Amino acid sequence: MRMVHNALSGTAAAQAALNTVSQNIANVMTPGYSRQGVVLATLVPNAGDPHSAGSGVDVAAIRRFSDDYKNLQLWQAAASRGELSAARPYYTQLEQVMGNSGSSLSVGLDKFYAALNAVSADVGSSPLRDQVISEAGALAQRVNHLNRVYATQQASVNEQRAATLTQINSLSGNIAALNAKIAAVQSSEVNTSGLLDERDRQIDQLAALVDVRVMSQPDGSKSLTLRSGQPLVMGDTAATLGSSTQPDGSQRVTLAFAQETFVLANDNVGGQLGGLNHYERAVLRPMVAAVSTLAQELADRVNGQLAAGFDMAGNPGAPLFVFDAASADGMLQLAAIQSSQLGFSGDATAAGDSQNLLALIAVKDQQVVIPGLGSVTLSDAYSQLTGRLAIDSQQNKAALSTAEVVRAEAESSWKSTSSVNNDEEAVNLIEFQKMYQANMKVIAVANELFDSTLAML
Template sequence: MRMIQNALSGAIAAQAALNTVSQNLSNEMTPGYSRQGVLLSTLVPGAGDRLGAGMGVDVTAIRRFSDSYKNLQMWQAAAGQGELAAAQPYFAQLEQVMGSDGTSLSGGLDKFYSALNAASVEPSSVPLRQQVISEADALARRFNNLNGVFATQQASLNEQRTATLAQINTITQSIAALNGKVAEADAVGTNASGLLDERDRQIDALAALVDVRVSQQPDGSLSVTLRGGQPLVIGNAAATLAAQGNVNGTQTMTLQFAKERFTLPNDNLGGQLGGLNQYQSAVLQPMTDAVRTLAGELAMRTNTQLASGFDLNGQAGAALFAFDAASASGMLQVTAIQAEQLGFSSDPAKPANSDNLLALIAIKDQTIAMAGLGNVTISDAYAQLTGHLAIDSQQNKAGLETASVVRGEAEKNWKSTSGVNSDEEAINLVEFQKMYQANMKVIAVANQLFDSTLAIF
């Protein structure tokens, strides 16, 4: 009977819907799970069936609720958050070191020039001269300690960048493999929702590491590229990223896809990788160069001024500092100078003369050219460097807080479409249960009518 056929199709459709609801509820807490739902369509009567109401109902497909635009918003938010989060620990460490009284170059410079001022009262005093050498040595250690922090951060950046590239390679290979599985599932008509969810999760993880552009292909696969268009995943093929060390301690990144090799820029990458590169190029390297410039200028001007004066023996003053920009641990050193060899006097016959010593003290008010700061005095250079770092650090911190809010809103927006709503699923559970029971009731009624018809005969 037609009734039984219709009711049977309805019961099968209700059962499919109940299976879908149960899948949604069981994955309510699964990260990245996109809820599913059944698409139902009526089966129309055949040709010439003038009195037929229809042939029942059919489950056209199991629909996965996903919005590509909301996915894109979430991935871009992940890239922005990852970029700022990667740099924040380095900002915090460097700001703490440069602002500490025990490691501040401003404190060391003040003590060094205070010792010179004290010596100007009695230029021939050996103990006062020795104090100048001691403070010069303490200042040099401050320079070297700070330069060591720069070198440590550079090494840490290189290690973290190498680890990030390895993560990117692992994820892109996983996305490429999932592309192949999705294409196979689509070809044989299998529900690929689970594969699509996993692929979206992998892309989200990838976006936190490097900003990507994603495009849908006709076979169901996704193509993933960098901002600059360099391919990461095309179909079931994935690129390989690597880093090569340079002489100056930095790294050059390359991307190998098939037979093509690309050299990646250090900027405009986004994500954690972009954040590491941005901190290195815009903060760490300029700061390192500035401190080396300050150390070099201080050493050169101090030594030049001392050489123009005379020591206690009437000889030309010896050099106080030795500067080596290439040394990570001993960039600035105090020479083996003796207290008597400091050329404080401008007259070889008057060792107690302090004219050259006063000129030496005046060096702190001389200007030097520093990248990013312009012309600044030696005594003020470090304070300005610390101030610029504090501003950059605060901007990064504020940007990270904003990016975290944007990411949270993007996740909420995604959940409004793809997330499982337990209340909504509970309603669907009841409604489809009623649908199933109603159709089974129709089958029971149809059987009774059939039995009654048989009884007549």
């Protein structure tokens, strides 16, 4: 009987819907799970049967609720947040170190010049001369400590970059493998929702590491390229990223795909990799160059001024500092000098003269050219470097806060389409249960009618 056939198709459709609802409820806490729903379609009557209302219902498809536009928003937000968050710890550490009174070069310079001012009251005092040498040594230690902090940060950036490249290669390989599985399963008309969810999760993790552009292909696969256009994943083939250290200590990132190798522009990759590259290129390395130049200018000008004067024995003043940027012990060292060898006098015959000492004190107000700052005085250079770092850090912090909000909004937008709503699923559960029970009732009525017909015969 047609009633039984229609009701059987209804119970099968209701059962498929209940199975889908149960799958959604089971995965309500699964990260990245996209809810599913049945698409029902009426079956038209058979040809030549004008008195038939139809042939029941069919499950046309199991629909996965996913919006490609919202996915792209989610991944772009992940890239922006990753780029800004990668540099945040380095900014914080450098601000704390450079602003700390125990390591500040401004404080060290102030103490050094305070000792010079003190000795001007009694140029022949050995204790006061010893204090100048002591403060000069302390200033050199501050410079070397700061330089070691920069070196530690550079090593940390290099290690984090290497780890990031390893993660990118792993995720790219996983996405390529999932592309192959999805293309194979989709051709056999099997539900690929689980594989699609897993691929989207992998892309989201990858987007946080490097900014990617995602394009869907007819076979169900997704192609991924970098912001600058280089291929990262094409079908079941993934690129391999690597790095090599250059003579200046920087690292060059390369991408190998098929038989081609590309050199990536370090400031145009986005994500955590781009954030590390930007911090190194725009903040860390310029800061290293600026402090190195400041230390060299200080050593050269102080040594030059001392050499223009005379020590207690009437000899030309000996150098106070030794600058060597490549030294393993520190780029600024205290020279082997006795307090009596400090050339404070402007007259070889007058040991108590302080003419050259006054000229030495005036060195702090001389103009020097510092990379990134231009022409500044020795006394102001470090404070300007610290101020510029503070501005860059605050800009990074404010941008990161905005990126966090954008990411949260993107996640909320994604959830409005794809996440499981318990209340909605509870309603669906009741509705499809009623549908199943109603169709079973139709079958029962059809059986009663069939039995009555047999009884009449």
